[in-house]
Amino acid sequence: MFVGGAETKQAAPVVQYHGVGADVSYKTGYADLANEGYKKNAIVYRCINEIANGIAQTPMSVYSDDQELEAHPLISLLRSPAPTTGYAEFFQSMVSQLLLSGNAFIVRSGPDAGEPQELYLLRPDRMRIKPGKHLPYAYEYVVDGKVAERYLVDPETG
Template sequence: MPNWFSRLIGREEKASVPPGLIALQFAARAAWSPRDIPALMREGYERNAITHRCVRLIAEAAAAVPLKASNAAAQRLIDQPNPDQSGPELWESFYGFLQLAGNAYLELASLEGEPRELFVLRPDRLRVLPGPRGWPQGWEYSVDGRKRRFERDPVSGRAPVFHIKLFHPGDDYYGLSPIQAAARALDLHNAGGEWAKALLDNAARPSGALVFNGGDGRMSEDQFNRIKHQLAEDHGGPANAGRPMLLEGGLDWKPMALSPADMDFTQARREAAREIALAFGVPPLLLGLPGDNTYANYREANLAFWRQTVSPLTRKMARALAVWLRPWFGPDLVIEADESGVPGLKELDQ
């Protein structure tokens, strides 16, 4: 149990406590997380199980869809992008960043004009450089205080950086992350978990006030310090959960917080979890969320996930990748997402 008593009235008390009131808690305004991408990635992927699972589901499913290129050299580049990663590993990171930041970037390393390797660039480290006409003419990558600049070749049209983004109606250069759309639901879900944890730390009891009704409504400094010490030592922490409080004459306990049933925070967390899943396009049934009967069974939910979320994403990426690589491999290059190579997808359609 956090020492709320001493926190609220921990100021130096020289003489006595105001009449009748020992402790009082004031309602605070809702606090929302910062809306910048690094902060949302931390609050979402690192600290929220629903967002983490949504991103993993989409990234792993999309990376499992093979990409087929009409050019053998382009196919080798897709299947073996660099010495440290296989194709699925690189594409999983790529799709993961796309879901987290709304933007995903690839760097093409070439030797004497011949494409050799592909690398994923972190979107929080990369900045688009607008040209004089408003179109992106380059990119700047910052890491460890150093900056590296990439520029498009105005003659050949070759760009060393591949940038794909999710639709953003208010930004010309960057995409909109699903986490940004679900930011308030994310805060609500995280706050519900923190509230539950704080409740356990607080001996699984709501906060309240000790009211002194004896005498003239005042207690001596010695009485005040003794009660404060007793609350901190005998009723603080999970080990003292449920321990009854013995009150002396003139002391009365007044609960000042709503009960879990009144707040219904569990249901609020479930609704927030469904809203997060909705933003990512993941059926809540796949996340094991109770009370969701949108789909008749798991099979239908899985099929909807593939058809409405994964398939449009992989097809969009394959066509954009082909456009980006054509200046190197020729105008006839075609790249397609081969869904026939996904195990189990045909069975879902049947």
């Protein structure tokens, strides 16, 4: 059919069939999206792994001004962020979480006033951000609907 000199076409009819008792809910949680988009989709799985592995294989350096440091507490911490986690595994997991959820949360372990001794990744789907006036007031780690840990934000350092 032509209208005003331009050809118009009717859209093809769309039919959606669901059998009786079929699950028609849409999955939107982190675990569901990671399962559907990451585990069950070979292309997404490969892309995320290629990016995460590439970053995890890139050596990190610490500089003071323009001088690369051979020894520094941060170098030691990144080489072995936790007793059971090495550099590559930590960064691969962190980048994967970032690509899957848009966030990656790292918590430090060690003395409050001193250097961190260990780093751990927190599951992004369990984090709640509590807003403050300008910055988040706190981050809450929620397990089974209950706040398992609350991380207050230092207003001076963020």
